[in-house]
Amino acid sequence: MALKNDRFLKACRREPVDRTPVWFMRQAGRYQAEYRALRERYTLLEICRRPELCARVTALPVRQLGVDAAILFSDIMVPLGPMGIDYELKENVGPVIANPIRSLEDVEALRPLEPEAELPYVFDTIRLLVQELDVPLIGFAGGPFTLASYVIEGRPTRTFVETKSLMYRAPDVWHALMERLTDGVVRHLRAQAAAGAHALQVFDSWVGALEVRDYQQYVLPYMRRLFAETADLGVPRIHFGVGAGHLLPWMREAGGEVIGVDWRVPLADAWERVGDGVAVQGNLDPVLLLAPDHVLKARVEEILDSVRGRRGHIFNLGHGVLPATDPDKLKRVVEWVHQRGGDTR
């Protein structure tokens, strides 16, 4: 189906838009009554493995909220299963791994990802969605650092002690793991674009835990390769991290047509740091969706005003929608963003 609404893709390319495009990270999720009802019958991964159901979950917020893009319903852990990572998505915890990776042998036991053969349901879902949707579909993957942190720690962490100490103690293991993960991520992103995804987001969510020097030494080379090896796809790539204000210039250097930023740094300041050559996506604090309308609306307008007249702003949150969010709030944010017009406002 031809896209009726391509303002998201135009903004990614820094072309003029009639209205600032808007979508929300985790716009399909626990805040929706329909999703909660489905999750009583299916696990998250069971939804992912049923293309029709997964397409329905992906498309629901597009209709409900009026957002300008859909994002594939999936999880960053999905491509790691066929690579040999035995993971579980534990409720209220996150990914828990039965066999954490700590040695060269562990890394060498990982298998190369064959996305179409091993994750056919992902690409079937994408093919269904691109026929059905009239807005662009965003595919995605986790950044290699973020994936590495899960597979090394074995579960979510605040301190990244195992991850960083492996980096420092056993750089050979670290680099071997990052090579494998980067290969897998590249293949997974390429297959999503081949199936029809119009854009790709790389969630390097936890990379902000690193100091600049460690990012440069242990992560940047892989992010650079990831973006180099997906450049020929011709689809915009969004490069996102949380709490990564200090890394913005290097994330920009690594690549991506769009830099996604969290709420901590004012959006205009973030744009200064990455320069005019890229689009930016962000950056409302998701907790503001729990604020009264007058507070919320003022903040939405402040963000829009702060980058007024610059081409290439995609409105989004600074992180995913929180489960406590009222869907009507999200709907109103979409309306407010759209009411303010686009580049010609």
Add this chain to the structure above:
Amino acid sequence: MALKNDRFLKACRREPVDRTPVWFMRQAGRYQAEYRALRERYTLLEICRRPELCARVTALPVRQLGVDAAILFSDIMVPLGPMGIDYELKENVGPVIANPIRSLEDVEALRPLEPEAELPYVFDTIRLLVQELDVPLIGFAGGPFTLASYVIEGRPTRTFVETKSLMYRAPDVWHALMERLTDGVVRHLRAQAAAGAHALQVFDSWVGALEVRDYQQYVLPYMRRLFAETADLGVPRIHFGVGAGHLLPWMREAGGEVIGVDWRVPLADAWERVGDGVAVQGNLDPVLLLAPDHVLKARVEEILDSVRGRRGHIFNLGHGVLPATDPDKLKRVVEWVHQRGGDTR
């Protein structure tokens, strides 16, 4: 006892020093076999309530590691007990509060802190220590935002959903709570200085979760008051936050003779952001203490080199010592820092 070693205080005042002073946040703690043995018999709070024992725990790392300052062994929750907060320090979790603060009535039920009457053991410990130690003793308190986040959430949080949504939904409750907490913190800091503490650190550990605008509106006025109302004490105040690189200019504006920074931002960049008029403390990633010596030493030297020739650097970690740390590593870091000399190097 007169201080034999006052290079920490000299650096706080940006005076020349023979060697860069060094101490470590959480230098008394789980990484020490002696501490672990004590904790089999006493809870953390039981140690705090026994001045002789608490002084011993505080002084132990000074002798063991050769650091240039001691920090009172205590917890940021300690002054909240007499104010009416019923808290528990839960192993591997953190502070858990039986009666979270969510309404104006909750706030109004809080009592003003009378430190000397209600926490006599804290000041008895300080008086013991200043007689006994030949390095300066640092007293401390949590920042009002950080304390507010615990008492509102009721337990440690990653998202600060309850804290921020109270700020947005009920600014009257928020401001009333921050007033009370600031009062308590000021009284607690003043009483520590009166008992003999040579310096004070304000741990606004979680303030980095806020965007700049929220910091300015909801936190900065209280931090400004906190520093104004402790200025006459004549002791250096260290103002510290984690992941707060984006807030540094405003933390500087709020006050403190020393700005403490975490590992994310290179120390020289952090110093640029706060300007020459203050000393800086930091900023080795605590995970580097788990790295091999050659990696660790190179990082220690990089930090020292990056601020070489500037007056007012206090070497520290970017956050507290991790339990997995080998005490010998800390000892070697102290030696390496001292070997490199001071401002005249």
